[in-house]
Amino acid sequence: MDVHTSQSATNSSGFQVSEFVLLGLPGIHEWQHWLSLPLALLYLLALGANLLIVITIHHELNLHQPMFQLLSVLAVVDIGLATTIMPRILAIFWFDAKAISLPECFAQIYAVHCFISMESGVFLCMAVDRYVAICHPLRYPSVVTGVFVVKAVVFMVLRNVLLTVPVPVLAAQRCYCSKNEIEHCMCSNPGVTGLACDDITINRFYQLALAWVIGGSDMALVFISYVLIFRSVLRLNSAEAIVKALSTCSSHLILIFFFYTTIVVVSIAQLAGKAVPIFPVLLNVLNIVIPPALNPMVYALRAHELRVGFRRVLGLHEKVFQK
Secondary structure, rough: OOOOOOOOOOOOOOOOOOOEEEEEOOHHHHHHHHHHHHHHHHHHHHHHHHHHHHHHHHHHHHOHHHHHHHHHHHHHHHHHHHHHHHHHHHHHHHHOEEEHHHHHHHHHHHHHHHHHHHHHHHHHHHHHHHHHHHHOOHHHHHOOOOOHHHHHHHHHHHEEEEOOHHHHHHHHOOOOOOOHHHHHHHHHHHHHHHHOOOOHHHHHHHHHHHHHHHHHHHHHHHHHHHHHHHHHHHHOOOHHHHHHHHHOOOOHHHHHHHHHHHHHHHHHHHHOOOOOOHHHHHHHHHHHHHHHHHHHHHHHHHHHHHHHHHHHHHHHHHHHHOO
């Protein structure tokens, strides 16, 4: 194996290493390329399915509703999230392209944080949409409008773009004086700052604060929304009405449960990852590539209007999309 550690004279930014080296999955470097096929298939599925959702919602006038508009935003975010890391991972596995420049590495850190935070924000907007639809159905047409969707998306974009900027900025201010090999398939903030020769306390503190401010607050608000939804649903006298009300948010419940559960599992795996370091790295990669591939399938299975829209866009018979 080639020696990857590369150094250069200290440049004007204070760095002493000229590049980072992404080694891939810890402990299985020799045969990790075999994982490239399933990862490539998941990536292609994520791209194709999410593009189909965006095109279908744009094409079908009856899908120009807030719930489906938010779904199209989620599809765009999923495409961005998967594209942020998958081409680089496949290049590592297929072409041994492990070297990554410092600016590209910090840009990847920023993009991953921004897209994951945006996905969490979209799930929160969807929860609010379902809350108003079920708990205040008469007010829904006047509250959840196209303007509401635009304002919510703009707010989420500004929130995530601005709050995640300090993550790569703080990482770029560290001094990387000797080590430059990262036991990962992508530039993660802990993996990069762990190579720094100076104190990274502020990096760890901001990373934790960001997780609580964005992820923690979104998760709490989603939980509160669904507590209020379930309380309102249980007050209904008709069992049929209860089933109908719950079915309107079942897709969203499945996705948010998977999204936040995987984030918690990845966080726990990273804390306990010293014994078997491949687990947190692999989980981190799967956490970024599986949700973009899973989200469209869940909605396609649960939303009849979307299946009909797929049929029209693709020119297929509706029976293809029947349950």
